[in-house]
Amino acid sequence: MALNRYYSSTKYESRSKVLSLGVKCVFISHQQRDNHAAKKIADYLIGAGIDVYFDAYDGDLRIHHQSNDAKAVTDSIRKGINNSSHMLVLVSPNTLYSTWVPFEIGYGYDKTDLFVLCLEGIPKGGLPEYVRSATIIRDIWDINKFISNTLDREIEPLFESKKIFSHSNDNNPLSTVMDSLINESY
Template sequence: MALNRYHNVTKYDSRNKILSSGIECIFISHQQRDKDAAKKIADYLLGAGIDVYFDAYDGDLKIHHQSNNAKAVTDSIRKGINNSSHMLVLVSPNTLYSTWVPFEIGYGYDKTDLFVLCLKGIPKGGLPEYVRSATIIRDIYDLNNLVSRISKIDKEILLETKMMSDYGSPTNPLSSVMDTLINDRY
């Protein structure tokens, strides 16, 4: 069963320890205005058996934000990234106004396998330049492929066991926040 890594008792101080333990965990980077979409994506990944670090469940981080303790916020983010093997940066028009997403990308760039997930309606060429060097996840189809690759479970098995939903399904829980399939190259 997948979990939010914030709740894990064991905390690692380096990615090497995470990788040597075989743990696969995705740090979800997002702008606060996209928190609802980020939660849907975090829940989708958890349902597919992949651990996540999603800040909405990090009580310490909430307290640090509320008290405007930038050093403690930075330390919490660093711990989350250090306990992750991958980073998924959610991009929407809101991302351009984020003060923390660029920091998270900069800190995690060499520490995680970096992926950029486009939320619904990001036009071709609409990504900020600082994320264009990462692997782009344009739609639910791409995300399902990533889930299969990270979980090391065949996509068909994930679909049959309902651990993830077909990209074209009208009941896919991500259809309100992501495009289903985009055929043109980014």
């Protein structure tokens, strides 16, 4: 069963250990104003069978933020990235005002496989320059392909087992935070 990596008793200090053990964990990078959308995406990935590191579930990080302990916040973020194989950067208009997202990308750039997820309504040219070199996840179809590729499983059995939901399914939990399908030619 997938989990939030923060709750795991096993913590890794380097990506090489994560990779050598075959751990697949996605670090969710987002601006705090997008916390609701980030939680939906984190929960969707967990439901699909992928471990995540999501800061809202990290009680230590919350305490460090409240006590304005910048070094402890930075250390918590670094540990989360070190325990991750992938980084998913959520982009919305709020991202432009984030002080932590650029740090997370910079720290994780060479340590994780970097992906950028566009939240609902982000126009094609609306991405900040510092994320344009990453693989872009523009819609629900794309995140389902990301999950399929990350798990190294065919997409149809994931639909059949209800691990993921079609972009056209009205009950898809991501339909309120992501576009359904940008490019109908898929």
